[in-house]
Amino acid sequence: MLCLACPTNPEWIPVAVANPDLILLDHAHCEKKAAFFALTMINRYPNRTRLVREMIDLAAEELEHFTTVMNELEKRNLTLGRDAGSDYAKALHEHLHGTEPKRLLDFLMIGAFIEARSCERFSLLAKHAPTEEMRALYRSLFESEAGHYRLYTDIAREYYPHEEVKQRLLEFGQIEAEIVKGLANKPTMHG
Numbered sequence: 001m002l003c004l005a006c007p008t009n010p011e012w013i014p015v016a017v018a019n020p021d022l023i024l025l026d027h028a029h030c031e032k033k034a035a036f037f038a039l040t041m042i043n044r045y046p047n048r049t050r051l052v053r054e055m056i057d058l059a060a061e062e063l064e065h066f067t068t069v070m071n072e073l074e075k076r077n078l079t080l081g082r083d084a085g086s087d088y089a090k091a092l093h094e095h096l097h098g099t100e101p102k103r104l105l106d107f108l109m110i111g112a113f114i115e116a117r118s119c120e121r122f123s124l125l126a127k128h129a130p131t132e133e134m135r136a137l138y139r140s141l142f143e144s145e146a147g148h149y150r151l152y153t154d155i156a157r158e159y160y161p162h163e164e165v166k167q168r169l170l171e172f173g174q175i176e177a178e179i180v181k182g183l184a185n186k187p188t189m190h191g
């Protein structure tokens with residue numbers, strides 16, 4: 001699926017399905033961080049006008065998702081609580097180039113892979129979540145995360161030669177796959 005070089009370990013699915021509250025709590029933080037990442041990109045690259053415009057729209061959409069998930073938490077009498085952080089995202093950031101112009105490409109790759117992996121996991125939850133209401137929630141989010149993956153790769157192709165983008169997508173695909181293979185199948189979106 002998308003640019004992913006390996007599927008999620010099937011052992012993650014029963015863990016996620018058995019812990020819908022924990023998944024939702026972590027998911028809420030993921031939507032918040034997706035919006036924050038988009039705003040941070042504007043801060044880093046204020047002279048890249050297409051990127052700025054796209055990141056404004058993306059941040060707005062991710063905040064809408066955050067609201068949707070917060071509504072779900074409130075229905076369940078859950079409090080958001082502190083963000084435990086994501087080893088997955090941290091590990092991806094360790095592969096960022098230290099200098100431009102390659103650093104922007106890597107930020108776009110990280111954005112693309114986090115969206116692609118989220119999209120894959122939403123598709124699993126859309127199939128396996130315990131209630132129809134939850135399956136419908138994940139179905140609706142699946143579509144938009146696939147669009148976000150494409151958005152990051154489209155922006156990359158605007159600023160870098162297509163061959164370079166293709167090459168870095170392949171490299172990051174391998175990096176991301178190694179990270180995913182090392183995950184402990186915890187009840188989090190990228191666990």
Ligand SMILES: [Fe+2]
Nearest residue numbers: 031034062065
């Ligand atoms: Fe989202």
Ligand SMILES: [Fe+2]
Nearest residue numbers: 034115145148
């Ligand atoms: Fe997204």
